[in-house]
Amino acid sequence: MALTEASREACATALDTLLARCDGVTAAMLAFRDGRPYVDRVRKAPMQGKFAAMSSSLVALGQSILREVQGGTLDHVLVEGNGGKFVVASIPGSGGLLVIAVLANHDARLGLVLGHAKTCALAVSAAIA
Amino acid sequence: MSGSESYKLLFIGEPGAGKTTCIESLSDIAPLVTDVRCTDELARLKENTTVAFDYGELSLGDQGRLLLYGLPGQSRFRFMFDVVRENLLGVIVLVDAASSLALDGLRETLDAYESAIRELPCVVALNKNGKPPSALLEGCEALLRERGMVAPILVADARRREELVRMFDLLFMMIENGVDPKTPTGEATWH
Numbered sequence: 001m002a003l004t005e006a007s008r009e010a011c012a013t014a015l016d017t018l019l020a021r022c023d024g025v026t027a028a029m030l031a032f033r034d035g036r037p038y039v040d041r042v043r044k045a046p047m048q049g050k051f052a053a054m055s056s057s058l059v060a061l062g063q064s065i066l067r068e069v070q071g072g073t074l075d076h077v078l079v080e081g082n083g084g085k086f087v088v089a090s091i092p093g094s095g096g097l098l099v100i101a102v103l104a105n106h107d108a109r110l111g112l113v114l115g116h117a118k119t120c121a122l123a124v125s126a127a128i129a
Numbered sequence: 130m131s132g133s134e135s136y137k138l139l140f141i142g143e144p145g146a147g148k149t150t151c152i153e154s155l156s157d158i159a160p161l162v163t164d165v166r167c168t169d170e171l172a173r174l175k176e177n178t179t180v181a182f183d184y185g186e187l188s189l190g191d192q193g194r195l196l197l198y199g200l201p202g203q204s205r206f207r208f209m210f211d212v213v214r215e216n217l218l219g220v221i222v223l224v225d226a227a228s229s230l231a232l233d234g235l236r237e238t239l240d241a242y243e244s245a246i247r248e249l250p251c252v253v254a255l256n257k258n259g260k261p262p263s264a265l266l267e268g269c270e271a272l273l274r275e276r277g278m279v280a281p282i283l284v285a286d287a288r289r290r291e292e293l294v295r296m297f298d299l300l301f302m303m304i305e306n307g308v309d310p311k312t313p314t315g316e317a318t319w320h
Contacts, residue, residue: 032168035180035205053205057181060163064181068161097168 003128008039010127014120015041022116024108026084029101030091030124031055038098055088055101062088076114082106087117093125100124134193137216138300139249140183141242142223143234144202145175147256147287149183151223152197154290156185160197178202182209195297202234204241219250219300222280223287224269226258232268239272250303251280252296256287 015028019041029040031052038052062077076089084106091098102117140148152160163181171178183199198213200206220242224235235253239246253269255261261284269282281299285292 033165033180034168034171034178035201035203036169050205050208053180053203054208056165057163057206057209060165060181064161064163096165 003038007128011039011124012041014123014127015039017123018102018116018120019043022104022108022112024105025102025113025116026105027103028117028120029055030098031101033059033090033096033099051101051103055099058088059090059099076117078110078114080110085110085113087113089117089121091121091124091128094128098124098128135186135196136189136193136218137196137198137213138297139210139213139217139220139245140197140199140223141220142202142238143225143228144171144178145228146202146223146225146234148199148202148223149179150287151221151256151293152183152185152199154288155187155195155197155293157188158186160185180206182213202238204237207241210242210245214245217245217249219252219304220246221296221300222246222251222253224253224255226255226261226265226284228257231255231265232272235269235272239276239278243276243278246278246280250300251278252299252303253280253282254285254287254296255282256285259284259286 011030018028019025026044027040027042029051030038032038033056035053035056037049058077059074062074066072066074074090076087079086085104085108087102089100090096091100100117100121102113104113140151142148149162149164161184163179164177165180166176167178179199179201185197187195187197189195200209222238224231228234266282273280283295283299285296287293
């Protein structure tokens with residue numbers, strides 16, 4: 001799967017749409033499965049490269065746990081604290097190449113964040129197909 | 130050590146140094162491996178890379194169990210050290226002795242984990258080359274010395290359990306004899 005400049009721009013547009021449509025989302029990032037950043041969009045402080053590494057670790061650990069407990073395929077990993085939410089998921093159809101990470105305020109509605117994150121993931125999937 | 134206790138041992142080193150192989154060779158249980166296919170230039174050297182940590186367990190009989198952790202080689206995963214650092218017994222630093230960039234790899238590892246290596250008993254293991262050139266051995270010694278670190282350097286094949294056990298013997302000897310890794314003598318021991 002070759003990622004072109006056009007697909008990168010389409011991915012950035014998908015992240016822009018996510019931030020524009022979902023209240024409470026403050027940052028979103030696409031990262032490679034081995035922990036390198038690909039594209040990110042933020043409202044406030046920049047999303048640092050280490051988030052890419054942490055996101056790939058979370059997805060890998062989530063998949064490992066599900067394998068151990070025969071829990072099927074990973075849908076998403078949610079990290080929630082009293083100051084915010086962090087959701088990570090694999091991009092469907094990318095062969096595991098990319099993961100999406102979404103950062104949201106603590107008062108953002110989890111269902112909306114997950115729903116918009118999945119919609120964004122599908123848009124990214126179409127963009128890189 | 131007592132039979133009911135467990136001890137954590139950490140494997141670090143450049144990508145491809147043999148950390149995953151080490152844990153697979155040593156573990157009594159099916160190891161947890163969080164490898165993914167590489168997406169950068171590293172793919173020319175190896176197909177997969179660890180992105181969280183490798184985990185295995187080794188029975189020490191009535192002396193307890195060793196919990197084996199292998200961290201990703203890339204410095205962007207340095208945060209993972211903070212996840213596993215509590216109650217670490219020691220550190221094994223692996224070097225790909227077959228690589229022309231072996232000293233660069235060791236330098237990056239020492240730079241990334243210098244504080245940990247200073248605080249814990251440490252062994253440097255040259256992997257993938259049973260007869261490493263003397264220049265590599267001297268280079269490793271020099272890298273340790275210029276940082277004021279003390280660590281034995283030995284040649285070990287990560288695929289052979291009996292050779293890896295020698296690393297543990299050295300490490301436990303350091304622990305039992307109270308070798309202070311912070312002693313700034315700059316001396317490294319050859320084995």
